[in-house]
Amino acid sequence: MDPSSQVKKILIVEDDDSHAELIRRGFCENSELYQLTVATSLQEALASVQSQNFDIVLTDYLLPDGSGVDLVQKSARITPVVIMTSHGNEQLAVDAMKAGALDYVVKMPEVFGAMPRIVERALREWELMLEHKQAEEALLLQTRRLEHEVAERQLAQEALQAQALLLQNEIAERRQAQETLRLSEEKFSKAFDNAPMIMTITTRESGTFLDVNNRFLEVSGWDRSEVIGKSTTEVGWISSADRALLFESLNRDGHISGMALNLHPRGGRTIKAELYIETITVDGRERLLGIAIDVTERHKLEEQLRHSQKLEAVGLLAGGVAHDFNNILTVIGGYCEMLKLDLAPDTPLREKLMQISAAAERASNLTRSLLAFSRKGEVKAAPADLNLLVRGVERFLQRIIGEDITLSTSVPERSIWAVVDSGQIDQVLMNLAANARDAMPKGGRLFVELQHQEIDAAFVHAHGFGTPGEYALLTVSDTGEGMDEETRNRIFDPFFTTKVAGKGTGLGLAIVYGIVIQHKGFVNVYSEPGVGTTFRIYLPLVQPEKDCRSEAVAVEPCVRGSETILVAEDDPHVLDLVTSVLGQYGYSIIHAANGAEAVEKFRENDRIKLVLMDIIMPVMNGKEAADQIRRLRPEARILFTSGYTAEIIMSRCDLEEGAELIMKPVKPALLLKKVREMLDLTAQESSRGGGT
Ligand code: ADP
Ligand code: MG
Numbered sequence: 001m002d003p004s005s006q007v008k009k010i011l012i013v014e015d016d017d018s019h020a021e022l023i024r025r026g027f028c029e030n031s032e033l034y035q036l037t038v039a040t041s042l043q044e045a046l047a048s049v050q051s052q053n054f055d056i057v058l059t060d061y062l063l064p065d066g067s068g069v070d071l072v073q074k075s076a077r078i079t080p081v082v083i084m085t086s087h088g089n090e091q092l093a094v095d096a097m098k099a100g101a102l103d104y105v106v107k108m109p110e111v112f113g114a115m116p117r118i119v120e121r122a123l124r125e126w127e128l129m130l131e132h133k134q135a136e137e138a139l140l141l142q143t144r145r146l147e148h149e150v151a152e153r154q155l156a157q158e159a160l161q162a163q164a165l166l167l168q169n170e171i172a173e174r175r176q177a178q179e180t181l182r183l184s185e186e187k188f189s190k191a192f193d194n195a196p197m198i199m200t201i202t203t204r205e206s207g208t209f210l211d212v213n214n215r216f217l218e219v220s221g222w223d224r225s226e227v228i229g230k231s232t233t234e235v236g237w238i239s240s241a242d243r244a245l246l247f248e249s250l251n252r253d254g255h256i257s258g259m260a261l262n263l264h265p266r267g268g269r270t271i272k273a274e275l276y277i278e279t280i281t282v283d284g285r286e287r288l289l290g291i292a293i294d295v296t297e298r299h300k301l302e303e304q305l306r307h308s309q310k311l312e313a314v315g316l317l318a319g320g321v322a323h324d325f326n327n328i329l330t331v332i333g334g335y336c337e338m339l340k341l342d343l344a345p346d347t348p349l350r351e352k353l354m355q356i357s358a359a360a361e362r363a364s365n366l367t368r369s370l371l372a373f374s375r376k377g378e379v380k381a382a383p384a385d386l387n388l389l390v391r392g393v394e395r396f397l398q399r400i401i402g403e404d405i406t407l408s409t410s411v412p413e414r415s416i417w418a419v420v421d422s423g424q425i426d427q428v429l430m431n432l433a434a435n436a437r438d439a440m441p442k443g444g445r446l447f448v449e450l451q452h453q454e455i456d457a458a459f460v461h462a463h464g465f466g467t468p469g470e471y472a473l474l475t476v477s478d479t480g481e482g483m484d485e486e487t488r489n490r491i492f493d494p495f496f497t498t499k500v501a502g503k504g505t506g507l508g509l510a511i512v513y514g515i516v517i518q519h520k521g522f523v524n525v526y527s528e529p530g531v532g533t534t535f536r537i538y539l540p541l542v543q544p545e546k547d548c549r550s551e552a553v554a555v556e557p558c559v560r561g562s563e564t565i566l567v568a569e570d571d572p573h574v575l576d577l578v579t580s581v582l583g584q585y586g587y588s589i590i591h592a593a594n595g596a597e598a599v600e601k602f603r604e605n606d607r608i609k610l611v612l613m614d615i616i617m618p619v620m621n622g623k624e625a626a627d628q629i630r631r632l633r634p635e636a637r638i639l640f641t642s643g644y645t646a647e648i649i650m651s652r653c654d655l656e657e658g659a660e661l662i663m664k665p666v667k668p669a670l671l672l673k674k675v676r677e678m679l680d681l682t683a684q685e686s687s688r689g690g691g692t
Contacts, residue, residue, distance in 0.1 A: 009052070010119065012038045013045040013059035013071065014084075019107060023058065026115030034116070042066035049075045056119055056126070060107075061085045061092050069096050076100035080126040082118065102126055198263075198273070198292040200232075201282065204250075207232040207243060210287065219294065221266035236264050250277060250288075263292060272296045314494035314510065322367040327571055329367065330666060333360045334577040337668040338584065341558065365423040380421045381519070383542050386472050387411040390450050393426045397433045397448065404443030405436070405478075411450040416472045418539045424515045425474075425539075431508040432476040432535055438499065439480025439533060449475040453538065466522055470541040477534035482527045491525065512537075558672040563609040563679055564588040568598035568625060569641070570617045574666070578612065581668045582675065595620025599628045602636070609679055615642045635685075637678050641666060 010027075014020040020038050027034045037054070039045040042063045049057065049071070057079050059068040072081045076099070083096040083104040093104035103122045105111050111118070192199050192213050198220075199213040209227045217224060220237065232238045238246070242261055249256050256277040263271045273292040280289045336357040343350050390411050398407050429448065436446045453473035460466045483491070483498075490496045492513040497504030512535075516523045519539050527533040565587050569575040579589045590605060592598035594617045602608055611629060615622040626638045640661045662674055 007033060007035050008055045008119065008123070009035045010037070011045065011048055011052075011054045011057045011079075012036055013040075013042075013057065013063065013068070014038065015040045015060065015062075015064050019060070022109075022112040023115055026112040030116060034119075040064075042070055045071055046074060049079060054079050056123060057081045058084060058105075058115075058119070061089065061096065069099050069101075072096055072099045072101045076102070080122055082122050102129075195291075198290075198294070200290040200292075201280075202232060202288045202290060204279070204286050204288050207238075207288075209235075210282075219265055219271065220263075238263065246275075246277070255279065260295075261292075272299050318494075318507075325367050326364070327574060329360055329364045331573040331577050333357065333364065334574075334581065334666060334668055336360060338577075338581055341668070342584075365427055380423070381419045382421075383417050384420050384422050384425075385415045386418055386420070386425075386450055386474075386539075387415045389420075389422055389425055390429075390448060390474075393429050394448075396426070396430060397446075400430060400433045401437045401446055405440055406445045407448070408445065409448045409450075412452060414452075416450060416452055417542050418472045418519075419542050420519055420539060421515075424519075428512045428515050428537065429474070429476065431512050435508055436476065436478035436480060436533070438503075439478055439482070444479040444532075446479075447475070447477045449473075449477075451475070452541070455538070465524060466538065471521070471538040472541055474537040474539070475534060476537075477532060479532045482529045482531050482533050484529050488525060488527055492523075558585060558669060559676050560586040561676060561679060562586050562588070564590060564605065564607040565675065566590045566592060566598060566601055566605070566608045566611045568592040568595065568611065568617065568622065569614045570594055571614075574614075577668075578666065578671065581671060585672055587675070594618050595622060595625030598625045599632075602629050603632060608636075609682060610637045610639060610675060612675070613638050613640050615640055635682075637682050639674060639678060 012020060012023055014023065020040075024036055024038075027036060037048060037052075039048050042065045045057070045059065045063075048054070057071065057075065059071050059081060061068045061083055063071075068081075068083050072083065075081060080102040081100070083093050083101045084107050085093045085096075085104060087106050087108060090104075090106065093101075093106070097104060102125060103118070105118055192211075195213060195215060198216045200209060200216055201211040202209055208229060208231045212220075212224065212227060220227070222235065227235050227237075233240050233243050239262070246256065246259070246261075249259065256275055259275045261273050261275045263273045265271060272295050274295050276291040276293075278289050280287055336353060339353050340350070340357070343353065390409055394407070394409050401407060433446065433448075440446075451473045453471045454469075455466050455471055456468050460468060487498060491509045493506070494510035495506035496510075497506035513523060516537055516539070521537060521539040523538070524536045525533065526536070565582055567575060567578055567582070567589055569578060569591075570593055575591060575593075579591070582589055588607075590601050590608065592601050596619045598611065598613065599620070602611065611626070613622040613626055617625075622640060626640075629636050629638065638660070640659060642661065642663065660674070660678060662671060
């Protein structure tokens, strides 16, 4: 609505009635447009302004109770005020304007008539001023708002920048962490996959396989798909009892370090393992990292070491016993030989004597086996045709096993040769046959088979024993009661026997073992309770040589003599034997019990033509005694005797090259022959010496 069309409310402040009348008249032309109110004092005017709304106030400068300026000061901000002054007081009007009056008019007759115009103009101006002020305020407001906004934006931007910086740092850090993580993950997964140990990741609660490494697959024989998602007990890798044990340890210690445990791969095998378990976090969940080291091989080696140490100890003992026993056998065998020479060829006593002699020979073989077992004795190894050996021993074996057991032997068409001590291999077969007999009290069958067998790396790998090469394989199997694993593991132990006291010595197989090892071979046993037992003996092969079968020297009739011989020997039994052999054949004997005595006796008797000198003797040994005798008489004939081999004697006692040596047990025929030879040589030399 047009504001000018409204009725304007005007307050006129004028104490002069005539002036007020003049002003009123000034509005009378359009009186319907103006509503006039007159106040005659400042107080009245202020009260009116406060109680009513006026569009405009026209006030005289001079009021009875104050100045129009007071009114201006108190109301000019709400209502436009126009000051009226008398002519000549314009300066006052200007002051009023400074205080806030909108306009001023000088009271003159023509001004009263122009009052409506003046009011309209003032109102327009007021309007403009208001608009201007509003606009200004709005602008100010907006400016403030904008300023505020800018400040806020700035703050926000700063914050954003700070955040960006933080983010950048974080990103860099994360990248670093990610890189580190990736590296460590890569390292772990490489180590996991290719570790030489068995590695698994399982859940803690049920032991379910989450991941397994290549070594696990290799050892266990399972496919990855066969185990992932299944528990360790479900697939049979760990027994339930062991799993319970593991759990207990884990709960107590938080980890497992080197627990000895059996693992069970596919196919019913058992692996001895050392187990380590740690808890790790995978994707925020606790898992078990298991590491197992296969120690089966190590166990086997330890077992072997223990076994060989035991054998070593018993070997020492057996060696000692066998040595003394050998001396006794020398005496028995020696007297048998002497009797053979004495007896008439056709006497029935001869057969009995042969039996004693054969028994002594076998006993001597047994001592050699014992020495072989103790690794002290000398193996009289020579290339031998094993076909002949097996055929030769067949008769003995049949006698050992008796009639209730059937013996079958088989040898290949082509002969198999090996470097063996035949007596010892006989012994092996006899010991095995004796055991087979004991395992078949109600009869059964015994097979002895000789074959050619090549052992390659694959064989060694599959069986866990042996060295690649060509072998003669001797198989001895029976249909007896067999043995369980516990027995089988101990049979080669010396003195291990399952037989009643008096029946078994527990030495049979220990001797077999010793002999086979000494021949650089190996022995293997296969046995099931109630089924039977098979022993396999592998002996290294040699190519056959011509004429390598040494035949016994044909016994020539022994030549008698009459010379005097000094016998230096500390063993009284051997001394007796030698003395009676030589005495019987006409020789005169002088005894000496040790080296010193021998030198003494030699000095006293210049009839002595030959000295039979044992090398190992108390007080003074044979070698020293011989040296002293040579000093007395350089041409003295000395024949050494010893139980050791020629090599040992040469290296230990440095006998001169060409020294005459005869081995114990002394064979009488050989002794007589050697003695005669040496004496004859002396006679020839002295007769030649006499001739010149
Ligand atoms: P011994 O025969 O004196 O007991 P061995 O060393 O010869 O001692 O044998 C040791 C043990 O090995 C025997 O007591 C027996 O338990 C077992 N054994 C050896 N050979 C056989 C076999 N052929 N069958 C069954 N058990 C055997
Ligand atoms: Mg036995």
